[in-house]
Amino acid sequence: MSAQLRPAVGADDHAQGPADAPVTLVEYGDYECPHCGRAAPIVQRVQQRFGERLRFVFRNFPLSEVHPHAEHAAEAAESGGAHGREPGFWAMHDAIYAHQQDGPRALGDARLAEYAGEAGLDGRVVLEDIRAERFADRIQRDFMSGVRSGVNGTPTFFINGFRFDGSWDEAGLVAAIEEELSAASR
């Protein structure tokens, strides 16, 4: 069973890298998931390695029953995207993962607003969005697309539309992406 990404990556997605890159790496992630926290710098190194040959897309998969702050963290990142366009989203995404292990309040609403301020966003607006759960529909849409695509935990990666079932350490991701690149150049 090779689980397939649906819907495919589209204009609504948060993406880094060219839309016509030969390889697209999609992550379904939860901001409070420690494994996702470990994956974040790995993904960054993989992005640096492949440069313009790789597009990276992040979709929300908050497992709020086990991670009570995951939903609000996702709201904060989406709010960053709404007010600071794509750079705002990615600044929040990176800040949340960078601070994830700071302590029990690291992903509390107040801290999320601080990260927004540090990213040059208006922390009060982000806080209002979090409290209003303004992006709940979008987050839920991401989540259900993951369920339908065969996401089975976090993080789950898809490479060019197919679930990556290998080990997501740096070597594993690099090998899988290189395989796609050589298939694309054939």
Added chain:
Amino acid sequence: MTSTPLAHGTPAPDFTLHSTPDQSVSLSDFRGHNVVLVFYPADFSPVCGDQVTLYNQILPEFRRLDAEILGISVDGVWCHRAFAEARNLHFPLLADFEPKGDVARRYGVYREKDGITERALFVIDGEGIVRWSYVSPVGVNPGADGILEALEGLHADASHPAGAGR
């Protein structure tokens, strides 16, 4: 190799198993509703954790499709209780504990050599008939997409008596 999982179209064997130290659950309790039976190898193993966490998170989807979800493993009730508390689970975990693996054997998903169940999914309709099943490699979390598609197939089947509506 294990035995073959129960074929689609066969009646699902009824069973009564403990869900807590003082409560039991029977498959026949759910007659008139769809049931998703989730056999998994063990409480607390990392893959199972992700699997039950995922199903727990999408309980509203299962309810929308008039389905109850039941987890089954050979772990005992106290272990199940600790696992359910640790993961904040809102669906029953049944103990196929004594005689060990008896229900899994009747569904053809017991691994005699390992003393645990396969990682197996069954969708049973409101009349108690097995309508879909899937046995995953024991180390691979099968996700939820197959279950939801199977339940939607039942829902779309007009000849099937509707349950709680949509």
